[in-house]
Amino acid sequence: MRLNELGASLRPKFNRFERAAGIFILGAFLGFFFLIAGLVVKKGWFDKKSYYFSEFDNADGVRAGTLVQISGLNAGQVSAVDLTSDNKIRVEFYISEKFVDKIKADTSAQLIRPYIIGERVLEVTVGTSTFPKLAENSKMESREGADLMTLLSGRKLNESLQSMTGMIESLRYLADAFLEKGRTQNMVKMFDRIEPLLKNFNVMTIEMIKLAQQANKDEKFGVVLSELAQVSQEFNRMIPQINAANPEFGKDLSMLVKNMDQIAREFKVVLPALAEIAPDLPKTSRRAVEALNEAVILMKGMQKSYFLRSGVKEVKEEENPPVRQPADMAPKNAK
Secondary structure (H helix, E strand, O other): OHHHHHHHHHOOOOOHHHHHHHHHHHHHHHHHHHHHHHHHHHHOOOOOEEEEEEEEOOOOOOOOOOEEEEOOEEEEEEEEEEEOOOOOEEEEEEEEHHHHHHOEOOOEEEEEOOOOOOOOEEEEOOOOOOOOEOOOOOEOEEEOOOOHHHHOOHHHHHHHHHHHHHHHHHHHHHHHHHOOHHHHHHHHHHHHHHHHHHHHHHHHHHHHHHHHHHHOHHHHHHHHHHHHHHHHHHHHHHHHHHHHHOOOHHHHHHHHHHHHHHHHHHHHHHHHHHHHHHHHHHHHHHHHHHHHHHHHHHHHHHHOOHHHHHHHHHHHHHHOOOOOOOHHHOOOOOO
């Protein structure tokens, strides 16, 4: 009895307020535990992850913990950033299991800034469904991106200023060249000549269109081309036969071309002389015909003279001998 009484006397006694405070603290502790567990589950810390890596020339603002997005959704994080031996930035990251099916062989990674001012994220594109799946721990193709903050960064701005300086120097040299009065006048003349040139070109284009329409009227141009193609085919068939029949055909053709060239050169020498006497050719031809007529008359008159008549008769008989008839064709009364 005494032990029971002693134990009852040593047991702590809580009043109503102390019990309410204890229940509140226990509930707060349990709520905090469940909140942490929910955040862990929501963050996907216990989800299965697939790791990949990509290489960039410039990875300003990227660090371990940078978000990885797919179509604007948080799909993972950057796990490590390192510099390779060839001055490339190696970015290692992981993708949550529910997005791994979207990672294909043609998937690429790009560093972008969702807002004008803010941290950069690693944007991963959705691959084509027909492509094979990209293996884990494989290299993902990268694409270089540019944004306003990157362009205004120290290194990019320095490069841009250097380029602008070179451009300004080139413009200054061009301005100095055009400050010369002669070059400026030539430039103005050139622009003055452009308008007539364009008008002539327009007229030529219209005429060419008319010519093409006339040439292709009733589709004659197509018929001509088809006939030319057929002629070419026939030539292709004939040329081997010509070469087989006359192996020296090519050499003879070359010699013929040389001779024709020589004849053309000779004609160039003769034609000026012919051009000089061309006005007198009709008169000279007429005088030559009259002289021939007079010569014929003279010869006939001389043949009728007493001394030449017998000689002319003998010459005619020699030139035109009498035709002998066969024996069976002789007259029947000839005895």
